[in-house]
Amino acid sequence: MKRKQRILLDKKISVQRFPHFFNRTIRTLKETHLKATEIRNFLFFFILPMVRNLIHYDTVAHLGLFVTGIRLLHGPRVFGDKTADVAHDLLTTFYHDHERQYEELKPSIVEPAGVFDETTIPVELVQMISSVHASICQCQVLNQCIKFYRRFRHKNQIIFHSLAYTKRQSSVSYFVKYNSLFGSIITFMSCNDKQYAIIKRYPIKKLFSDYFVSSPYYGRLMKPLDTFFFVLEKVSFQFDLVDVYSSLYMCVVIEEDDCLIVSPISVYHEHD
Numbered sequence: 314m315k316r317k318q319r320i321l322l323d324k325k326i327s328v329q330r331f332p333h334f335f336n337r338t339i340r341t342l343k344e345t346h347l348k349a350t351e352i353r354n355f356l357f358f359f360i361l362p363m364v365r366n367l368i369h370y371d372t373v374a375h376l377g378l379f380v381t382g383i384r385l386l387h388g389p390r391v392f393g394d395k396t397a398d399v400a401h402d403l404l405t406t407f408y409h410d411h412e413r414q415y416e417e418l419k420p421s422i423v424e425p426a427g428v429f430d431e432t433t434i435p436v437e438l439v440q441m442i443s444s445v446h447a448s449i450c451q452c453q454v455l456n457q458c459i460k461f462y463r464r465f466r467h468k469n470q471i472i473f474h475s476l477a478y479t480k481r482q483s484s485v486s487y488f489v490k491y492n493s494l495f496g497s498i499i500t501f502m503s504c505n506d507k508q509y510a511i512i513k514r515y516p517i518k519k520l521f522s523d524y525f526v527s528s529p530y531y532g533r534l535m536k537p538l539d540t541f542f543f544v545l546e547k548v549s550f551q552f553d554l555v556d557v558y559s560s561l562y563m564c565v566v567i568e569e570d571d572c573l574i575v576s577p578i579s580v581y582h583e584h585d
């Protein structure tokens with residue numbers, strides 16, 4: 314959603330009245346710490362009528378497939394024995410058209426992909442940079458050959474940060490999944506017209522589904538959970554040099570006392 318649309322939506326939410334049995338009213342989107350019930354109530358009851366005039370009707374209708382699909386599964390069987398089938402049809406159609414629907418919302422100004430925001434070598438790489446260089450280049454003039462950069466724009470227009478990007482404030486846009494590995498991007502670099510990320514790797518500690526091994530849902534949940542969530546060690550002993558154009562997926566990182574729990578973001582508009 315655009316900023317203006319979001320402000321309008323927040324305005325609608327802030328004046329909205331609720332049935333007395335709603336334990337919580339819905340706070341506006343700009344407030345943090347929304348509770349699951351607030352999000353559910355918002356999704357089930359309010360989002361469709363509220364965004365109806367704000368965004369294109371076709372986009373709202375597409376969202377309607379999801380909202381009504383979930384509501385059918387959540388409540389009494391309003392269509393009798395057919396209820397689950399109707400919900401399945403709505404959700405499959407939603408899923409099927411998802412990519413196409415959001416394709417059209419992509420920004421119209423397309424910036425060139427690649428590394429940018431040049432910087433100097435990060436301190437923690439000084440020791441190892443000559444061996445990194447030797448692994449990809451034969452020349453003898455490392456200082457003129459390798460350049461370092463703070464940021465990288467993916468061809469999907471998402472900007473990845475590195476730890477060298479000090480203006481990132483509290484945001485975490487430097488933690489990535491690459492192949493089946495995970496880590497923090499220390500810096501980006503270029504060498505001989507090729508662009509790389511130097512990544513501090515965090516090894517996998519255990520499966521996320523292990524936490525639920527005693528649940529009756531374990532058998533069902535295991536595969537999907539382990540597709541979306543990964544439990545990592547908090548210590549790292551290894552650096553990897555990775556082609557920026559190989560598949561890098563940004564991750565949401567939850568820091569626990571004894572581990573990191575990360576979840577790769579595969580669909581970026583999920584979080585708009």
Ligand SMILES: [Zn+2]
Pocket residue numbers: 446450451452453454455458459504
């Ligand atoms: Zn060189």
